[in-house]
């Protein structure tokens with residue numbers, strides 16, 4: 520009887536431990552950023568505008584955060600420090616069609632995310648970093 524109880528206890532603990540082991544990192548299911556449905560292809564201008572994504576004692580931010588670009592320019596978001604993304608939020612860009620999909624989270628220093636400007640000219644668009652928008656990590660893209 521005593522032996523059976525001990526075995527039952529061992530068995531229960533083994534199951535609990537093996538269950539814990541399954542809680543490891545799950546593979547990401549997010550897909551790389553791709554143009555939203557309906558986005559119109561634009562002729563590349565060959566111009567690349569680098570936007571640093573930074574987190575330090577001054578806070579989390581884009582540098583620059585106010586960007587002017589032409590259709591066909593490439594915004595090259597480059598990770599400096601931290602984990603950041605770029606999201607042109609539909610709620611903050613009312614009435615705009617063809618907003619780019621949110622980028623993946625950039626996690627490796629030096630990692631880049633290229634976004635070809637395909638939004639309509641003559642407007643200013645809002646974008647943000649989803650985890651850091653409460654800390655003020657947001658910016659505007661003016662398309663000329």
Ligand SMILES: [Cu+2]
Nearest residue numbers: 602603648651
């Ligand atoms: Cu961020």
